[in-house]
Amino acid sequence: MVEIELDGQKVEVVEGSMVMHAAEKAGTYIPHFCYHKKLSIAANCRMCLVDVEKAPKPMPACATPVTQGMIVRTKTDRAIQAQKSVMEFLLINHPLDCPICDQGGECQLQDLAVGYGGSTSRYEEEKRVVAVKDVGPLISMQEMSRCIHCTRCVRFGQEVAGVMELGMSHRGEHAEIETFVGQSVDSELSGNMIDICPVGALTSKPFRYSARTWELSRRKSIAAHDSSGANLVVQVKNNHVMRVVPLENEEVNECWIADRDRFSYEALNSPERLTAPMLKQGGEWKQVDWQTALEYVANGLKNISSDHGASSIGALVSPHSTVEELYLAGQLLRGLGSDNIDYRLRNAEFTASQGIRYLGTSVASLSTLQRVLVVGSNLRKEHPLFAQRIRQAVRHGAQLNAVTSASLLTDKQAWAMPVAQAWIDTPSTWAQHLADIAAVIATEKGVQAPAAGQATPQASAIAKSMMGGERKAILLGNAAAHHAHASSLLTLANWIAEHTGASVGYLTEAANTVGAQWVKAQPQTGGSNAGQILSGGLKAVLLLNNEPEFDSAAGTQAAKALGQADMVITLSPFKANMAFSDVLLPIAPFTETSGSFVNAEGRLQSFHAVVKPLGETRPAWKVLRVLANLMGIPGFDFETSQDVLAKATARPPVLSNASQGPLHMSGEVAVPHVARIYQLDGVVRRAPSLQMTADARLGQEVAA
16 A cells, blocks of 8 residues: 555555545545546546646646655645646637537536636637537437547447447547547447546437436436346436436446446337227227226136136236236236246246346456356347446456357457357257366366266367366356256356356346246246247236237247237237237336336345326236236235335345256257347337447348
């Protein structure tokens, strides 16, 4: 540790730290633009000049290393005059368009200009003008004349997103930030560039000119898409969600969120929103009141149960639903006497597990791993924030290995980070490849291998990598979880982990995959699983927050199979499943209801509604409660979602990735069903800006 004196205060910091780090620790604010705690040091803007004793001139706090006994003053006349001179320089070419700038009210330059800017400028020449640029549907670069060349966006692309999509061209007053050869910004984390831009050069294209920052109410929430559990601030005006930005949580999402979480709010005000209950009568849809719709459903389910038995009723529930909704859906089915409920719509194997499948380690620990083996995942597109953390580990020397397919990893740079060893093959070979890796490790350790394998060059390279280092993880992706031999992949991964000292975990697919297991939203006593329900045969099916045609492995066959049922009840925020449903009940998306999600590491996070429900929309947990009451099912006397949560989570979760059973090493298997980045759920699919991105267009071309 090194001790320095900062404005008369003694501060101890790690050797190699900069003066800026010491100021942060001491709670002293030093004005800055280019410095960001998560990015490398550039020292472009010079706004952080401070007075260092014995230094001949003011020094940049962000780029001046601390030394033992250093004396730093941030508020002397010399430091302040230097900062004012820098501000005058920065404002030379900056356009005077604060009144119409989208960043107005939350602009770092605007704030600091009040304290450090002059009332007049000595600069009389014409201001420079930078050409307008179109870089895609998410980020607006219409006013790059405002850019102060802090290069935060450039460094973010290189260091966090892993793709240098923006760079600086030319020199002097002709310098400008741009993409090259007219390309667009396509990173799945690109929206974070908007947050870190200290001026109004990069702004949100969907949000642009829709509200002023002081008109917005700010409310906390949790991301409802992938399993990172990112913390959000949802900004609201006139009961409409206007913008979503990250809420900093170092243990979960740091200060970043994926574009999927940032821009999917557009769907919440989509014309496809279902705002009133609807019944299909004579082949036509008609709006009805809640009482009529609920009585129709309750009577229909009771009649079907009476005529065909409770086992003829089932439910397909979405892992994007809340803990409370999934718990009540299960209680409703089991109250009727049926165990036909499942959230595993994309799975091909439905073996019972000994515990709740989860990440196997903490989210934060992904940043410090030294060895990683990823099996069956398009890591960057399926879990952008997990990929970002692993990217940091790789930048600090970690070795990343992969056993995957060409559709998930097209080349060693497809994940925007170096992959040490990539074993790319068809999904039917993955189990054998893991057995090969295990065989090499068994030979090295002098133990019995779990299955017959060969010491191929790829197997030897991955085995050697995983036997090195200290902090290690084997991570099974969505394609491994949905694989027809998923349990065999897990068994082999567990054996490799046991003999290399690694953790084993699933990069769980959805916001509440872990929560769905916790509240038993899957058969417990031999009921039909999702694959069986989707193949038809049931008389009544309840669909909670999902569209089987897009959200299941059955695809278009699901519509045909479900169309044979006597009654299909869809609970959705959108006009979904209309081809084969008999009843549509409008339920609230995550912004209009209170609830909880459990992220991949098993972290339970609750949230409140940020806006009032749209039209006649009701929270799903209330709809399920009333349905149970109408059918006379006991135990549904809940007043609040917190009451439901308390009952649902009364027993602590048993998190375990243990495995057992015979190994299936060979035989052709269907390609696991994996949703593309902007097709994951109904909300994302209805967000116009996300559907105009390069990733979405690629997915549409593949589907076609």
